[in-house]
Amino acid sequence: MTISSWKPQSHSLEGRISPRCGLTLFFFLIRKVTLLVVGLDNTGKTSLIMEIQRGEELIVLPTTKPNQTELRVDRFEVSLVDLSGGQRLRGTWRNHYGDTHGIIFVLDSSDVLRMEEAKRTLSHLLAHPRISGKPLLLLANKQDKVDALLPCELIECLSLEKLVNENKSLCRIEPSSATKSLHKSQSRTILQGLRWLLHTIAINYSVLSARVQQDSPDQPAPREQEAPRRAARAHSQTRGERFALWRQVHPGCSHHMGPLNFT
Ligand SMILES: Nc1nc2c(ncn2[C@@H]2O[C@H](COP(=O)(O)OP(=O)(O)OP(=O)(O)O)[C@@H](O)[C@H]2O)c(=O)[nH]1
Numbered sequence: 001m002t003i004s005s006w007k008p009q010s011h012s013l014e015g016r017i018s019p020r021c022g023l024t025l026f027f028f029l030i031r032k033v034t035l036l037v038v039g040l041d042n043t044g045k046t047s048l049i050m051e052i053q054r055g056e057e058l059i060v061l062p063t064t065k066p067n068q069t070e071l072r073v074d075r076f077e078v079s080l081v082d083l084s085g086g087q088r089l090r091g092t093w094r095n096h097y098g099d100t101h102g103i104i105f106v107l108d109s110s111d112v113l114r115m116e117e118a119k120r121t122l123s124h125l126l127a128h129p130r131i132s133g134k135p136l137l138l139l140a141n142k143q144d145k146v147d148a149l150l151p152c153e154l155i156e157c158l159s160l161e162k163l164v165n166e167n168k169s170l171c172r173i174e175p176s177s178a179t180k181s182l183h184k185s186q187s188r189t190i191l192q193g194l195r196w197l198l199h200t201i202a203i204n205y206s207v208l209s210a211r212v213q214q215d216s217p218d219q220p221a222p223r224e225q226e227a228p229r230r231a232a233r234a235h236s237q238t239r240g241e242r243f244a245l246w247r248q249v250h251p252g253c254s255h256h257m258g259p260l261n262f263t
């Protein structure tokens with residue numbers, strides 16, 4: 001994204017940018033980002049959001065909406081939308097797809113018996129035209145349990161690489177635990193993951209915001225067949241350009257994935 005094509009999103013600073021200070025303000029403008037927190041029931045979504053709120057490096061803002069948490073993280077104003085994972089309630093997730101810039105998918109790493117269900121749910125989610133191409137943070141939760149699978153084992157279990165490549169979603173997986181006995185370094189991985197997601201969204205902010213505007217809830221849901229076209233639109237920059245930007249925000253990280261074979 002170039003400065004010239006970028007438009008300020010902050011309500012407070014919009015219209016105040018002059019060419020002389022534009023570059024400076026670029027680094028300070030607040031961007032509004034909505035993130036859906038989804039996953040099967042009982043995986044720890046609500047517990048993780050509570051854990052995130054306890055973090056010292058962010059500010060919790062007042063909110064009026066139920067199941068929604070407002071945070072200030074770096075230069076982002078983040079709305080975390082906590083959706084219940086019960087089978088009957090999963091059908092209502094799609095009402096929120098259009099509003100979101102990215103996804104946090106929470107896994108119970110110790111629940112091996114439900115891994116196939118989690119894989120199906122994630123696959124279905126990523127293939128939705130209003131989600132396809134949006135970045136994904138996977139939290140491999142309940143790492144405090146002795147039988148918890150490691151992130152690298154989950155990548156294999158869920159055929160994650162194939163899944164994110166098919167849907168052109170950038171993805172990162174982080175280990176987490178939402179229990180009180182949590183070690184500080186593990187709490188840091190949650191924030192690290194959140195920061196990766198926000199910075200990945202920032203790289204493609206104008207495209208993602210345009211999608212969010214277009215997919216407002218009163219627009220009719222697009223047909224599933226439109227997914228590839230929308231994903232292609234979300235990736236209007238060349239693969240080489242996106243890869244260069246992508247490498248800038250997470251150098252040397254081993255747990256992130258994205259469309260491979262950038263040329
Ligand atoms: N051991 C352990 N237990 C956890 C962890 N995170 C959550 N739990 C427990 O798992 C149970 C479910 O947690 P919730 O946060 O309610 O799960 P949820 O994903 O919000 O569930 P739904 O809202 O029903 O979709 C609770 O008993 C939590 O205490 C974790 O990291 N480790």
Ligand SMILES: [Mg+2]
Pocket residue numbers: 045046047082083084085
């Ligand atoms: Mg919950």
